[in-house]
Amino acid sequence: MISANRQIRRFRQRTLGLFALAIVICFTAVACSGGGAQTQAGGVQPELVADYIHTALASDRTAYTKHVVNRAKKLEGKPKDDGVLEIEATEGWEQTNGIPLPAQMFRLGSEIASEDGTFTYNLISSWYINDNQGPKSDFEQTAIEQVNETGEPYKEYQEVGGQKYFSALYPDKAVAEACVTCHNTHPIHKERYPDKVFKLDDVMGGIMINIPLEGA
Ligand code: HEC
Missing domain, CATH: 1.20.5 (Single alpha-helices involved in coiled-coils or other helix-helix interfaces)
Structure with missing residues (x-):
């Protein structure tokens, strides 16, 4: 017992x-x-959330390029042999009754998304054509330099105005000859960066995604 x-x-x-x-x-x-406060969206890691958003954004942009822009008969004033639609994809699309370039389409979407205010995304580049798409903070400057150098995504926490964010910058590479020729021959590019000649597969910029963290 x-x-x-x-x-x-x-x-x-x-x-x-x-x-x-x-x-x-x-x-x-x-x-x-990585610390309880840094999980988001019902426990899903912010890094994974950013990866998902990036996949959706990049896929939409590719689909628009492939299935809309590539079907237009003209691209920036030049005839496209495989074009079937009587329309031109051009930077000045609003004045010419054309359709926006992929980067412009991306920006139009990002402007609508930011009205909602939950998370933001945008294109940035060290060799920007559009002034709004240059790096705007020390954080963005560091991020784009890293991405230019490594060709890999840059992911980090940052604080802006007391709000903590998980931010990720994904490389935007010259996946087609058209990316390279259009940028290299653009008058603003030629004037600002005469020594920067993009080649296929080069990093041309990046897609920045900022996810606000709750309670952080
Ligand atoms: C027919 C011309 C054209 C083609 C093709 C093109 N771009 Fe652009 N791209 C532009 C213009 C013009 C802008 C600035 C548009 C704006 O106002 O947002 C731009 C903007 C960008 C930006 C944002 C930085 C900046 O310059 O303002 C990146 C990054 C970019 N393009 C990458 C690419 C990649 C990668 C491809 C190929 C998949 C590509 N572009 C294809 C003309 C082009």
């Missing part, structure tokens, strides 16, 4: 063991999440 004292001791040992296990689990969970 086990004495009452021994039973109590055993119970205590088991409780302490469970308690220690619980501490280890809690610690691991916090360590793995």
Whole structure:
């Protein structure tokens, strides 16, 4: 027969063991999440949220380029052999009754999304044609320099006006000859960056996504 004292001791040992296990689990969970306050969207990591948003944005842009812009008969004044639609994709689309270039389409979407105010995204580049698309803060400057150098996404936390954000900058590469020729021959590009001649696969800029973190 086990004495009452021994039973109590055993119970205590088991409780302490469970308690220690619980501490280890809690610690691991916090360590793995990079800090409890930094998880978002019902526990989904902000990094994953940014990756998802980027996939959707990049896919939409490619689909627009492939299935709309490529079907236009003209691109920036030049005839397109495989064009089937009597329309021109051009920077001055509003004046010429044409359709926007992919980067402009992207910006139009980003302007609508930012009205909602939850998260923001935009294109930036060290060799920007549009003045609004140059790096605007030390953070963006560091991010674009890193992306230009490595060709890999740059992901970091930042604080702007007391609000904490998870921000990710994904490289935007010259995936087609048209990216290279259009930018290299653009009058603003030629004037501002005469020495910068893009080649296929070069990093031309990046897609920046800023996700505000709750309670941070
Ligand atoms: C027919 C011309 C043309 C083509 C093709 C083109 N771009 Fe652009 N791109 C522009 C113009 C013009 C802008 C500035 C538009 C604006 O007002 O947002 C721009 C903007 C950008 C920007 C934002 C920085 C800036 O210069 O203002 C990036 C990054 C970019 N383009 C990358 C690309 C990539 C990558 C491709 C190919 C997948 C591509 N572009 C194809 C003309 C072109």
